[in-house]
Amino acid sequence: MRIPVRGIFTLTTRSYSSTTMSTSQFALERQLGLSAVRRACALTSSVFNKLIKNETLTKGDKSPVTVGDYAAQALISVMLKNSFPQDPIVGEEDAAELRVEEGRVLRERIIELANEALVAPFVEGDKPEWGIGPGQAKTSAELLDAIDRGNYDGGRTGRMWTIDPIDGTKGFLRGEQYAVCLSLLVDARVQLGIIGCPNLPVDATKPDGERGCIFVAVRGQGCQQIPLSGYTETTLRMPAFTPSSLNTLESVEALHSSHSTADTIASILGITRPPLRMDSQAKYGCLARGDGGLYLRMPTGVGYREKIWDHAPGAILVEEAGGIVTDSRGVPLDFGLGRTLGENFGVVAAGKEVHAAVLDAVQQATGTKAKV
């Protein structure tokens, strides 16, 4: 039976009967987050099928942003506000370009898409007993403000969410991998990570089989994969690899991660399998389920600072599946410095058995000394 809920997307303990209410830590955040990411996955998949050329902008850093990115951030932000109104959000996108007259056509399209997603009946795979039903349409001003609630500066204390509404926008535009990414941090420690991958095969051994899955992890509660088409949860544990049996998971874009440094590291480790190149944090989900043994993100030397929304959800997936995530010098990722990872230099994520050997190889390949 569907649990009646007062207001839209409102998730309070009052909304649950004692039989459906889970007492685990962050249970409400997990349920709301899964629903928001599912809705955003449905929104972005449908945008891809209808996207037209003038629905993509180029941002100041030359990276693309589409109507799908803005609409998905608006949708997730509205859902978070309804259930956790006090929580600040560090989101990738902001609405400045949409508030000016030149942004009118794009703005109207984004409002239409976000509202369609807000009022849609239960999306495929949502658990009816969660009681997270369709909401009411919002005004243009409310949705622009929802996007801009992602402007929080971050920091070391308190609760905060990160949203990357489309991670791997270039992959999204190519029709390849992308991910809808959400995380909750408390005092700069990731406690919940959710990554929705609409184009990812549910089973890597069946690349032509069913596509679309969500990865979710709560600190201390393991990492699970759920198909977008349903809600059967499979717990993931990273298998034990030896260094030479690894294969690397890397960015498609050579500007985001140095392919040549990764090749050198792979040859030092004796890796013979070719790298698996894939856009977005789908790589972290693949690592957690054992599709490759090593996520490598080696800096390209342009002084780029990694963004917290690009790594917080993925890092907890891998840790909860039994792996280790550090920067390329062995330093833990610091999510408490603001919107970026500050002085962290690249990312190395791998199983416990091989992580130290990989850091040694990185040191040999780059001449930098590991800090731990």
Ligand SMILES: Nc1ncnc2c1ncn2[C@@H]1O[C@H](COP(=O)(O)OS(=O)(=O)O)[C@@H](OP(=O)(O)O)[C@H]1O
């Ligand atoms: N120069 C540079 N170096 C490192 N990283 C960068 C750089 N420029 C952008 N970005 C960020 O990369 C995000 C895309 O993730 P990936 O690199 O894993 O995927 S991809 O294969 O490159 O598309 C991408 O995330 P989205 O903007 O959400 O797509 C960016 O935040």
Ligand SMILES: [Mg+2]
């Ligand atoms: Mg982007």
Ligand SMILES: [Mg+2]
């Ligand atoms: Mg991103």
Ligand SMILES: [Mg+2]
């Ligand atoms: Mg993005």
